[in-house]
Each structure stands twice: as C-alpha cells, then as structure tokens.
Amino acid sequence: MILSEIIKNIKLEKIIGSVEKNIDGISYDSRRVGSNGLFVCVPGFKADGHTYAAEVVKKGAVALVVEKDVENVPLDTTLLYVKDAREALAEAAASFYAYPSRKLKLIGVTGTKGKTTTTYMLRSIFEKNGEKTGLLGTINHEFSGEIIRSQNTTPEALDLEELFLKMVLKKVETCIMEVSSHSLKLKRVHGLEFDAAVFTNFTRDHLDFHKTFEDYLEAKLMLFKKLGANSKKSFPKAAVINMDDPKAAEFIKVSKVKVLTYGVNPEAEVTAKNIRSSALELSFDIVYKNNFFPVKLQMRGRHNVSNALAAAATGFALNIHPDNIQAGLENLKGVPGRFEVYNTKEGVSVLIDYAHSPDSLEKLLLSVKDLKPARVITVFGCGGDRDRSKRPIMGKIALTNSDVTVITSDNPRTEEPLAIIREIKAGMNEGTYLEIPDRKEAIRAALLLARKDDVVVIAGKGHEDYQIIGTEKVHFSDKETAKNILSEKDQWKNY
Secondary structure, three states: OEHHHHOOOOOEEEEEOOOOOEOOEEEOOHHHOOOOEEEEOOEOOOOEHHHHHHHHHHHOEEEEEEOOOOOOOOOOOEEEEEOOHHHHHHHHHHHHOOOHHHHOEEEEEEOOOOHHHHHHHHHHHHHHOOOOEEEEOOOEEEEOOEEEEOOOOOOOHHHHHHHHHHHHHOOOOEEEEEOOHHHHHOOOOOOOOOOEEEEOOOOOOOHHHHOOHHHHHHHHHHHHHOOOOOOOOOOOOEEEEEOOOOOHHHHHHHOOOEEEEEOOOOOOOEEEEEEEEOOOOEEEEEEEOOEEEEEEEOOOOOHHHHHHHHHHHHHHHOOOOHHHHHHHHHHOOOEOOEOEEEEEOOOOEEEEEOOOOHHHHHHHHHHHHOOOOOOEEEEEOOOOOOOOOHHHHHHHHHHHHOOEEEEOOOOOEOOOHHHHHHHHHOOOOOOOEEEOOOHHHHHHHHHHHOOOOOEEEEEOOOOOOEEEEOOEEEEOOHHHHHHHHHHOOOOEEEO
16 A cells, blocks of 8 residues: 555654655554554553664665654655654554444443443344444454454554454454553544443542543543544444443533433433342343333343443444343353352352452452352452552452452562552451462462352452563463362362
8 A cells, every 4th residue: 555545644744755655564563564564653651662763674664653753764764753653553554454443333332340241241232133243352352253362451553453354354243342541542542433432430440550530531531522523434323321420421421422321320211120139140120211121141240230231221222122132131141250150069159350440349249248158258469560559448348348358469560469468458457368479379278268158259360361470471360270279179160
C-alpha cells in the first residue's frame, strides 16, 4: 500500500522525504520490523521507540512516524512528525487494513470489574441469536475456533486491526470486546466505531497508572462520549449503563445515543426480581417493559446478577429476541477464574476468582456468604509495583468477611513480598490471619485448615497461570496448585 494512503487521516506536523513509497507492513515493535516497513516510534513506559530508529531502518523500515528527531537514519528514510504517535498508529493501522471494524457489529464493555463475565455472557447471547461472534478480552481472543492468548485486556491498535481483519475474513458478524481504561487512555481504540458501549461499574483500581480517580473516570467516559460520533455503519447505537453505580449519571450525561439502564435499582429499565442465590442455584426474573423473563444461571455468585443484567440489557438495546437472551444466559456454564467452584469429597468447597481490587474482593466474599458455608477461609495478596493504597483496605475487607485469612503473594514483581504483606496488615486490627508469603504454601495451609462445609476462597489470580517475581514470569496456577495439593487424597471434583 502506498504510504500517502496510509497516512491520509493522520495529523501530521511535518514530513521529510517521499510519501509515495510502497509499504508492506506496519510495526511498533522493533523485533517485528520487515522490509518496506512503516515503523511507529511509540514512547513506551519501559522503552522509547525513537531509540530504535537506526536499528529498524537497517531491518527494512523505509518510513518512521516520530514525535521528535531521531539520529543515525539514512537520508532517504521518510520521517513523519506527529504530536501523538499512538493516535497515528491507530489511524495508520486502520487505513492499512482497510477499516475492518466497520464491517463488524462492535460492542465494547468497560468498567472496573465484571467486564470478562459480561463479554462471555454477551457472546453466548449473540451466538444463540445465530450470529457468528468474536471475543476479545483478558483471558483470550477467540473467533471461529481460533484461540489466541491475551497479552493485554485490550490489544494495541495495530494488533486490534489485525484481529478485526481475521474476523472479517472468517465471516464473523459481531465482535464483543473488553475495553480497558488503559486502552482508552493510550488510544488503542482510537477511531473505532462502537455500536454499543456497556458500563459495568466504577471502583478503586489502576491508580498506579491513572494516579487520580478523576483521570481513571475520564478514561472510562471516553468510550461513551465518542459513541455514535461520525458514524459510518448502519447498526443501531446504544449506551448500556449500570444504574446501581454512583457514577451512572455521569455516563448517562455524556452519552449522545439511546441509553438503556440496568440494575437492581427499581428505577433501572432492565432490572431483576425474585433473586435466589445459594450453593444450589442462581436464578431470578429479568424485568423489562413490565415483562418477566425467568433465568436460571449455571454460574453462582449474587454479583453475576448484575453481569447478566448488563448482557441482557445490551441484547434488548440491539433488538435481540428475549428467548435468545434467556437461552444465551442459561447456556453459559462459566468463565475461567471467575467464581469457579470445586468440591472435595470431604465437603470442602474451593473457589477460585480473579478479584484483586477492594470492591471486587468484597463483592466476592459477600457472594460466598450466600453459599451458607460453615467458615470462609480466604487466601489473597496484593500485586507489587501497583497501587499501594488499596492494600490495607483489602486487608480489612478480607478480615471482616472471612473467618480465617491467609495473606500471601500475588505478583510481587520487584517489591519484597513481606513489605507488601506489612501494608496489607495495616488494615487488619483484630482477627485470625496467617502470613505465608509463598503462595503455594499459603494455599496448602488454607486447604489443610478447611473442614466439611467450609469454603476456601483463593482470590487474585483467577485464570492466570503465572507469578511475576522480580522481573521474571514463572508458571503458577491457583487451580492447578490446589488440585495438586488435594490430589493426594483424590478428593477434587467439579461443582
């Protein structure tokens, strides 16, 4: 493709060199540069793409997108100066791949928690509606039987466009994706035309990146502010918003398209009645326009009522038949690492969940109480090199809602695990808790403490199969670890 076509929608400040060159590929990673390439010099958190300018030209790049001057590049290299390399990357990628997202119905789900489960529910609903569906999110990117391991909840703009193109070629009709605050702030989804945006909730998280609640909220709001602007697709547009969240009014205010609200709040347009949550069932009636639609989920946990309402409301907003909404919700068996429950032959339940923020941990433990356990034994930790202020808050939540708490490591990264544990303990004044930095041994201790009708909650990592210790990523799975510990007695079985 000719460079001049690729860059036609980029806000350029200056051009040095010819723009009539043929470009065979785009890259932002110096390791992936090929011949006749366009390399976008993205200033990263650990490395600055500008420092690789000379290297990528030697590998075959013939043009560079830059925010500042670069050194030691040949005079025949085309330099394209911009204010925002990330925005330029998104524009260039969309143009290079011929705007594949415009050929898809695109649904974005954002919020602090609940994104993954809601997207899985939505996929099930749209598949029941007879639509070929793609899923992009925290666990995997999946479409047409292809499963790609996720590196980021929301991929970089270039990787997104490549995935969209693959979906289009596989005849996918609807793409459902998690939209993280990082991706909005870093313009990974810049220029994408979403047909529906779903807001799950807004609670404390990611302050190591956003620094302030205001910045975090503003990132989330961006998805709704741009919804419906400069539309080039014929699909109906809708903003689906959780009325149970205190920030709901702000999301409603910035939305310029049809808004449909959901929640247990009686003022919500899509709500739930007759909720029955126990170890044996999670069932309720979805109420919309005075019609009652009974649903019995295969999943457990009262918090999943909210996720189901979010998915149902999106279905209603996009004109999915209620029968397909019901069938889609009831057909979903579960989501990896999300309220994933197993039993032992001795009557102990083991529950694995991704909860790693104060609000998600609290809601998880409150949902566990619906199971009417004899005791709740909670294993959890806090990530290193991340928001330190949430540590004592999570400590207090775990202590308040558990009979026994085991504090351990959860991706300590470059911090000393015992130092993280000390900060967690600052919120734990009285109660029963153990400190076991080694996560495997912490899980072992919790399982050994458990008796009949106890629930052992292993929180924080969910589907993840690694620990980050120092700068090294080592294999570690909560599910696998618990299963191995219990396998000696052959007592593990599905719930």
